[in-house]
Amino acid sequence: MSQPANKLVFVGGMGAGKTTAVRAISDVEPVSTEMPLSEDAYGDKVETTVALDYSSIELDDGELLHVYGVPGQRYLDFMWPMVCEGALGVIVLVSARHPEPIASTVELLQEFSRIAPQASLAVGITRTDEHPELLVPDVRQALLEAGFRLPVMRVDARSAAQVTFLVKSLLSYRYAQTQ
Ligand SMILES: Nc1nc2c(ncn2[C@@H]2O[C@H](COP(=O)(O)OP(=O)(O)O)[C@@H](O)[C@H]2O)c(=O)[nH]1
């Protein structure tokens, strides 16, 4: 199966804003694929349902971008390589209400830089309207110390303008880097 040329992936934990972000910037009605699982994070046999989000957007110059949202929970990591194949960018979304926002972001950045070495990375922090105590400079500094120099910004996943700005920041950063 051939992969779409321009592919962008949102990843993050439950409630990080993936489905909302994909929906906010969609030109078309997004698709959510329900996946029944036989085990939950603790290995119990339960019926859990997770969603993979997909949609597409057309950028200013008519360039088509395929956008995916993939769960960041480790027990769903089998989905990561499939979704990331050929991706030009991976955006880690983290909710400011997450108990350990920085550690969880570093962990996802480490995983996805390994799974998708070709992709550029960026971080969007959601729900800072409710949790203003999480400051971007602190996150940026912690990510730098972990070896990640990349765009980090607040983003309200409900705002098309803010999500689009984050996407464009990743693309600009990607093309500004020396090859
Ligand atoms: N107040 C606030 N709510 C947000 C923000 N970003 C996302 N949400 C809400 O967070 C909830 C969870 O988002 P969702 O897209 O379902 O998260 P997902 O599990 O990553 O797909 C939704 O009700 C969104 O409307 C934000 O910046 N501020």
Ligand SMILES: [Mg+2]
């Ligand atoms: Mg979702």
